Amino acid sequence: MSTEEFIISLDIGSSQVRVIVAEVNSNGTTQIVGVGTAKSKGMKKGAIINIDQAVQSIREAVDHAERMVGIEISEVYVGVSGNHVSLQSSHGVVAVSSEDREIGFQDIDRVLQAARVIALPPERAIIEVVPKQFIVDGLDDIRDPHGMIGVRLEVDAIIVTGTKTIIHNMLRCVEKAGLSIAGMIFLPLAVSELCLSTDEKNLGVVMADIGGGTTTLTVFQQGHLVGTSVIPIGGEYITNDIAIGLRTHTEAAEEIKCKYGVASREHASSKETFQVKTIGSSRERTVSQFELAQIIEPRIEEMFHLIRQHVKAMGFSDEPAGGYVLTGGVMATSHIIHVAQKQLGTAVRIATPKNIGMKEPSYTGGVGMIQYLQKRGIPQASESRPAHPPRQKKQRGPSPLERVKNWLSEFI
Incomplete structure (x- = not known):
């Protein structure tokens, strides 16, 4: 493959690890050319609880991206978020x-x-x-x-x-996966570059990134980042409710949620049915989409209620002029916007990436980092390993290594 320069982002989430590969074109723009995903292991509520399992997940996602693009990935930008920030x-x-x-x-x-x-x-x-x-x-x-x-x-x-301890563990996992770190990015800030408009930031807006294990809130006022917080709730809670309500395995509950889940009973069908394997029985039971929505809707209502309460507890208005912007994997649930509007008000929208093949809200973290780096003029994060040396772009200001030297000094 004769591509010249790449930026690689690594988003280590509670449910999925995602690697996004973007090619830097000669005019300075970026084009996403590959993505690698893997089920996240060794993570709980956004924190690493098992390094070996987390390393395995990172390696699987990287291998997936390498096979798709045909390059060797050696250097990545890593997104950081959590209550420790x-x-x-x-x-x-x-x-x-x-x-x-x-x-x-x-x-x-x-x-x-x-x-x-x-x-x-x-x-x-x-x-x-x-x-x-x-x-x-x-x-x-x-x-x-x-x-x-x-x-x-x-x-x-x-x-x-x-x-430092949490960041060190993150560094440790990435390095044990055979990767070097070009830099670490505050993930909510990168996501805001992708999801929020200038007007929304100026008016005052709350962005809620609802992932598998956590919900990250980011508040902007007068164009500036003024607050961030993490609520330990996410899509896993919906999955657990389904598993308990239908008396089935967690893996089956997750599959049911993704395939048949509807956030609002009003939009669910009692005629659409599916089979569920029940724990402790060899028989399968028939469940309708409406019955499933009866389990999902109360939990989603509670999540949005907690978001509003948490924004108020942070010292901000729970009715921001710019409204609420929602993203993250949970926002792929069918008709969830209707439940959000009932709990948060009519000024609510769902933000998704515009890139072909990655229009799901769960990709906003990785794609947001690419856009964030491009806007700040970071020329390159990783290169292919072709037979001939790749062409280098003329760098504006310090190189990525020079930019990161000072950052790494914080840990020495």
């Missing part, structure tokens, strides 16, 4: 280094590094620095100062930090 404001100041006082990428990188210099407890580490605004010689509200003329460059930033 917290946000902290910071400010950085540097003098513009060039003689002509034109602000370059090195100056921007230096001021972001200056913002990293904050007092942190020894058990915490910086995951990412998110600029809110740049200030050039007192002129504020600048989103991209590159190419501007000035003497003093400042930045107001949000520092995303996490628990």
Whole structure:
């Protein structure tokens, strides 16, 4: 395969591990050319509880992606989220280094590094620095100062930090799977790049990423990330309810949920039936889609009710002007939007990737990371191993390795 450059994202979820392979084109755009998925093992509520099983899942997803694209994957960007993550404001100041006082990428990188210099407890580490605004010689509200003329460059930033132990375990799993880490990305921020519009962020919006084991809430106001939290509920709770209600195995309950599940009794059919193997009996029983919806709907209603309560507990309005944007694997449940509107209000929509073959909400994490990296000018995460050396793009500013050196220093 004669492709030149790739960005690889790794999304380690509670139910699925997903690897997305995107080719970087000559004009700087990206095109997704492959995806690898595997059932997530060794994970519970977004945290690693068995390293060996997690490594096996990562390796299976990577092997799947390698076979699809025909390349050897050696370097990935990893998404990070969870209740251990917290946000902290910071400010950085540097003098513009060039003689002509034109602000370059090195100056921007230096001021972001200056913002990293904050007092942190020894058990915490910086995951990412998110600029809110740049200030050039007192002129504020600048989103991209590159190419501007000035003497003093400042930045107001949000520092995303996490628990070192949890991050170390994540690093350990990825490295044991035979991969090197190009960088770690705060996953809710990457998902927001894909799912939220500028107007929604400015008005004030709550994004809920409802996965298999957890629901991640991300709040934006006046265009900026202002809060994030994780609720330990997800699609697994619906599966467990089905398993208990129908007295069947968890694997069978998951299959039934995906194939016949409807979120609203109003839209379920009593005529559509299916067979269920009952635990403790050799016989199968006939169950209708309406009976299944009677189990699913109350749990989904409870999930949306908890989301609204949690947003209020975070100190934000549970009726944001920009409404609620929902994504994640659970949002693939048929007619779930109707239940969401009853619980959260009419200003609710479901966000899905627009890429061909990946239009399910469960792919927003991996695809969001690709878009997030492209927007920030990260040129390359991994390369193919062709017979001839690949063409390299001219990098703007520091290379990926240089960008990651400072990040890795947090763990040394």
